Amino acid sequence: MDIEKPLRLEDVVELNPTHHFRWEEPQQAHVLLYPEGIVKLNETAAAIIECVMGSTSIAAAAGVIEARYGRADLMPKILAFLEDARAKGWIRIKS
Amino acid sequence: MPKDGSGLSLDGLGMPLWLVVELTYKCPLKCPWCSNPVEFERYRNELSTEEWKTVLRDGRKLGALQLGFTGGEPMLRRDLEELVEEADRLGYYTNLITSGVGLTVDRLRALKAAGLKQVQLSLQAPDRQLNEALVGLDVFDHKIAIAHAIKAEGLPMVLNIPISRYNIERTKEFIELAEDLGVEYVEFANLQYYNWALLNRAELLPTREQIERSERLVQEARQRLGKKLTIYFVVPDYYDDRPKACMNGWGAIHLTIAPDGTALPCQEARLIETIDFPNVRERDLAWIWRESPAFQTFRGDSWMKDPCRSCPEKERDFGGCRCQAFLLTGDAANTDPVCAKSPNRSIIDKLVGCAKHEKPDGSNRLIMRDIRKRQSHADVE
Ligand SMILES: C[S@@+](CC[C@H](N)C(=O)[O-])C[C@H]1O[C@@H](n2cnc3c(N)ncnc32)[C@H](O)[C@@H]1O
Ligand code: SF4
Numbered sequence: 001m002d003i004e005k006p007l008r009l010e011d012v013v014e015l016n017p018t019h020h021f022r023w024e025e026p027q028q029a030h031v032l033l034y035p036e037g038i039v040k041l042n043e044t045a046a047a048i049i050e051c052v053m054g055s056t057s058i059a060a061a062a063g064v065i066e067a068r069y070g071r072a073d074l075m076p077k078i079l080a081f082l083e084d085a086r087a088k089g090w091i092r093i094k095s
Numbered sequence: 096m097p098k099d100g101s102g103l104s105l106d107g108l109g110m111p112l113w114l115v116v117e118l119t120y121k122c123p124l125k126c127p128w129c130s131n132p133v134e135f136e137r138y139r140n141e142l143s144t145e146e147w148k149t150v151l152r153d154g155r156k157l158g159a160l161q162l163g164f165t166g167g168e169p170m171l172r173r174d175l176e177e178l179v180e181e182a183d184r185l186g187y188y189t190n191l192i193t194s195g196v197g198l199t200v201d202r203l204r205a206l207k208a209a210g211l212k213q214v215q216l217s218l219q220a221p222d223r224q225l226n227e228a229l230v231g232l233d234v235f236d237h238k239i240a241i242a243h244a245i246k247a248e249g250l251p252m253v254l255n256i257p258i259s260r261y262n263i264e265r266t267k268e269f270i271e272l273a274e275d276l277g278v279e280y281v282e283f284a285n286l287q288y289y290n291w292a293l294l295n296r297a298e299l300l301p302t303r304e305q306i307e308r309s310e311r312l313v314q315e316a317r318q319r320l321g322k323k324l325t326i327y328f329v330v331p332d333y334y335d336d337r338p339k340a341c342m343n344g345w346g347a348i349h350l351t352i353a354p355d356g357t358a359l360p361c362q363e364a365r366l367i368e369t370i371d372f373p374n375v376r377e378r379d380l381a382w383i384w385r386e387s388p389a390f391q392t393f394r395g396d397s398w399m400k401d402p403c404r405s406c407p408e409k410e411r412d413f414g415g416c417r418c419q420a421f422l423l424t425g426d427a428a429n430t431d432p433v434c435a436k437s438p439n440r441s442i443i444d445k446l447v448g449c450a451k452h453e454k455p456d457g458s459n460r461l462i463m464r465d466i467r468k469r470q471s472h473a474d475v476e
């Protein structure tokens with residue numbers, strides 16, 4: 001089995017193709033739908049996923065999020081969230 | 096469906112997040128543990144394509160997100176592709192739950208084009224002979240071919256293995272087969288004893304030692320295979336001392352529509368004869384979900400009796416399974432007898448004590464699923 005390397009700032013990540021991410025009006029929240037599962041995301045989680053999906057790197061996405069929340073210290077939290085999301089199979093590194 | 100024991104506790108905000116549509120009870124196979132009603136032939140009046148579409152639309156309006164097409168064998172419905180397409184358009188995540196019989200490469204492609212997201216394929220044995228003995232038809236080679244085809248189409252697939260005394264000793268071979276097939280998920284689903292499985296319980300129930308051995312093999316495989324293969328192992332609740340958090344609670348996040356339009360909080364619930372379940376042909380789905388007496392009966396915890404009523408664990412397991420309470424204690428409002436705190440736990444202990452230690456002897460003692468003359472559960476106790 002491959003030993004997974006930690007995520008790096010220059011990595012480009014994408015949603016696992018079996019997962020669907022979207023705004024769900026009745027829940028008033030973003031949801032992730034995948035085989036036999038539903039996850040309702042809180043606002044920050046949804047913001048991170050939305051940004052990394054449209055970005056050229058994790059660093060670029062983090063820049064956008066930090067600008068949005070007017071903070072400069074969010075990188076460790078964003079990386080930790082993304083590692084967790086990858087461990088759960090929500091996202092993967094784009095090859 | 097969410098796996099029992101996955102610890103999933105989802106607040107649906109009162110919405111039926113999981114909609115299960117049982118398109119038909121018909122099936123070419125004869126699994127002697129089938130969870131369909133023993134008198135399945137009584138419900139032949141299946142909903143039409145348009146009626147199913149109305150169910151799908153109304154379900155989405157109530158907030159449903161995950162949709163399971165099941166049965167019986169859903170491939171027997173020629174309008175399956177049309178229904179999947181409609182469901183996808185409405186925004187559901189669509190899952191097909193099938194034995195693979197009736198599924199061809201052409202239909203698989205059509206289903207994928209219609210928006211199907213996932214397939215759960217059931218496999219009853221790791222070889223042709225045992226599979227035929229257990230389902231009554233020689234379909235093993237077809238199932239394997241279909242598993243390859245599902246992979247070739249790039250659809251995520253769960254291999255569902257209903258586990259009984261007849262195949263539990265084959266755990267290792269099942270895992271090797273799953274590896275060969277390259278599936279991502281395997282579910283060892285120890286049988287739940289309702290309907291046909293209850294009729295055949297004495298013959299099907301494995302021993303505690305068998306289950307422990309099987310679970311150990313699964314653990315080893317998990318270590319070895321890591322992320323390549325996720326293996327769920329659903330422990331039979333008889334061997335537990337707490338009940339499963341059945342359906343995340345009655346009428347909490349699950350809604351099943353039976354082939355004839357009967358609306359149920361779970362696929363087995365119609366066996367609770369004391370409840371009159373509403374039908375989508377007669378009532379609006381929103382009323383059924385929100386207001387019908389059947390869905391209100393065991394919602395929340397005000398219906399609970401002791402020991403559940405005063406139990407600190409009631410928010411975790413909701414008092415267990417209402418169907419099991421009804422079948423084994425005669426009152427659906429009783430504590431699930433699986434619970435060690437239940438005054439009826441001795442019923443389960445007795446059943447478990449009767450689990451057969453010898454190997455199945457080959458002579459056919461199983462009552463295969465088939466059309467039966469009137470038969471009630473009372474006859475088999
Ligand atoms: C009733 S079947 C309908 C779909 C299809 N005919 C099939 O067997 O895959 C739905 C699922 O329930 C599983 N199943 C049937 N009877 C069961 C039981 N008594 N306990 C647990 N799972 C059961 C089947 O293996 C299948 O995955
Ligand atoms: S469990 Fe077996 S008999 Fe029942 S519907 Fe599925 S394939 Fe048919």
Ligand code: SF4
Nearest residue numbers: 403406408409414434
């Ligand atoms: S007494 Fe009832 S609520 Fe408490 S653990 Fe047992 S089943 Fe659950």
